[in-house]
Amino acid sequence: MRNPVAKKVTQIEPSGIRKFFDIVSEMQDAISLGVGEPDFDTPWSVREEGIYSLERGRTFYTANAGLKELRIEIGNYISRKYDLHYDAVHEIMVTVGGSEAIDLALRAMVDPGDEVLIPQPSYVSYLPCAVMADAKPVIINLKEENEFKLTRKELEESITDKTKILVLPFPNNPTGGIMTREELEELVPVIIEHDLYVISDEIYAELTYKGKHVSIASLPGMHDRTVTINGFSKAFAMTGWRLGYAIAPKVIMDQMIKLHQFAIMCAPTNSQFAAVEALKNCDDEVAKMVEAYDQRRRFLIDALRGMGLECFEPFGAFYVFPSIKKFGLSSDEFANRLLREEKLAVVPGTAFGDCGEGFLRISYAYSLTDLKKGLERLQRFINKLQAE
Amino acid sequence: MREKILNMLEKNGRIDIKDMATMLGTNETVIANEMADMEKEHIICGYHTLINWDNTSDEKVTALIEIKVTPQRGVGFDSIAERIYNYEEITSLYLMSGGFDFTAIIEGKTMKSVAQFVSSKLAPLESVLSTSTHFILKKYKDYGTVLDVPDKDERMLVTP
The missing domain is CATH 3.40.640.10 (Type I PLP-dependent aspartate aminotransferase-like (Major domain))
Structure with a gap:
């Protein structure tokens, strides 16, 4: 049989996030600071319009x-x-x-x-x-x-x-x-x-x-x-x-x-x-969400710096990108061990290009309570690395 | 700054002052001072807990009572309100526009006790013309929080 698939496609590497996702999804009761989407629900008036359009048979x-x-x-x-x-x-x-x-x-x-x-x-x-x-x-x-x-x-x-x-x-x-x-x-x-x-x-x-x-x-x-x-x-x-x-x-x-x-x-x-x-x-709903992200952004940066992780202050999206170079682990190793040992998912920087090596993507599209839970695990893991 | 502090407290009265300071990009002293000032100015009037009593074994009923009154010359609604809200059973009292004058919210152990309070204490008050009692059967949402529906994160754990 001939090769059913095109070379051009097979040569493309699957996204690094995909690989990591497969590992995460096998993990029981893992928590995550790894999402790339808002934690808010779509504003109700918008959802209602969607429902209404269906009711009207559009x-x-x-x-x-x-x-x-x-x-x-x-x-x-x-x-x-x-x-x-x-x-x-x-x-x-x-x-x-x-x-x-x-x-x-x-x-x-x-x-x-x-x-x-x-x-x-x-x-x-x-x-x-x-x-x-x-x-x-x-x-x-x-x-x-x-x-x-x-x-x-x-x-x-x-x-x-x-x-x-x-x-x-x-x-x-x-x-x-x-x-x-x-x-x-x-x-x-x-x-x-x-x-x-x-x-x-x-x-x-x-x-x-x-x-x-x-x-x-x-x-x-x-x-x-x-x-x-x-x-x-x-x-x-x-x-x-x-x-x-x-x-x-x-x-x-x-x-x-x-x-x-x-x-x-x-x-x-x-x-x-x-x-x-x-x-x-x-506009008002968006402004509220932006304010909430901004507050968590400050909180997360402060918490990460408090753990001794270096990160520049990001002013956009809902991610912080701290450096983990000082621990002598690659991004992949760090993220994998963090997941296995503390059941916390974050995304290795290398999922976004080779120059993301030495960094992690941590998302603040989470409630303050969830951020705190995640950060507790991260802190424990860092303490362990430092004791090694 | 005040509005932001109030917005945060309104959602979570137990929020840590330190967390609040970090999240608002200021220091703890500023927050603590603002809060103390707002308490003095009666902007912050208390820190309560939102409880869904339906999920406890405690029996509790809540009634909303529409009250019509005749305001008296010189004293107006406020003094009547005072005579009503001083009863401990009354948890909230509002002056209303529209077809009646006050809305009172009453909490009691049983429907009977609430009915008794209305008929023996509230209705006989001199300026009260009529009352209309509505019992609350179920609370779905209170103070912006949907009761009884736990927040569940259904997002995938990792997404690009």
Whole structure:
């Protein structure tokens, strides 16, 4: 028999998180500080809209690009929040989570051999999506001393005459790092000089704790060279609804919609109706969640530093990325032993790229009580390591 | 700062001052001083525990009573309220807009004892015109907390 599967696919490594998840799920009564999704429920008014849309029998397809009403609301929202101004009819598309938008953007924009710059540590899907699009992924290893931000120098050094795309994953999962307006402005001249396009994954845009999030597409010269990706999962605690969106100039969006049309058809209809409510009426609910995350963020950083773990102060998403280098264990070893010996799951930094070695991703999408329980176990484990 | 402290305390009256200080990015003295001041100013009026008595073996009934009164010249509602709320059985008393004047909440051991209190103490008060007693059959949610439904984290343990 012939090999039933494609080489290109088999060469892609499964996500490091997946491997770890398999171990965790075998573990009885393990607790976790390892999730990448909010602990809050979706605001009730949003859930109610979802139910109502089902009751009304709105169970048909929507337009490929998404419900027009929703796209218009997204257009209003991004203009109000991030100073982004795009045509809701031709330049905004509703996708099945931000993840789909990442895949579409890459496939719509690269030709075989084009180089895609991927700063790491970062979300697990950029690299495989680039590979599947026949691009050549080029990793930029971000540094702790820069709080895992992308610097102008790092960008310049990674560019070749084949470079076409820069992926910008900020606010960042797993480090919690953000890029301020000034830091983004540093990059813009380089991007323009080398005629690059940017895929800016801003799924955590609402979850920042030091000033407002700045979208690179709002900076002069960037509107026409940026695909902005955002969604409902993190800001509105709607992960299971599978709803994201992409914003791009029409010339790119036309091609993305074509791919979406053939692969997906349209995002789930009842999720889309619910999302309209989220954008229209949930600012207060979001503000409450952000305040709660911010409080736990301070608590977690303080607790980790109290244990002698070094960590820079992250101002975005809901992760802290402490260094465990001083214990002489790799991230994998540390996380595995922590899981086996104390039954606490955290994610090894290496799940997000090789340069995550020596770090752990600890999430604060947990109640204060759960954080404390987890931290107690971490403290016990550290005491044990220090006694060894 | 005060609003944030109050929001945290309202959700968890037992929260550690040290934790609160860390979470609000300040120090313990600031929190302790603010709390002491707010106690003095009667902004913070107590630290209570939310109990679901239905889950205990203690029998307890709660009734909500609508009361109509005739306010008297010169003294108004407040002095009538005082005559009502001084009874220990009354756990809450509110002045209302609309079809009646006060809502009183009464806790008692049995329906009979509550009924007796209303008929022998409350209704005969000089300014009380009428009362209407509603017994609470089940409490689903109190002070923003859903009773009887334990919070369960159903998320997968590790996700990207």
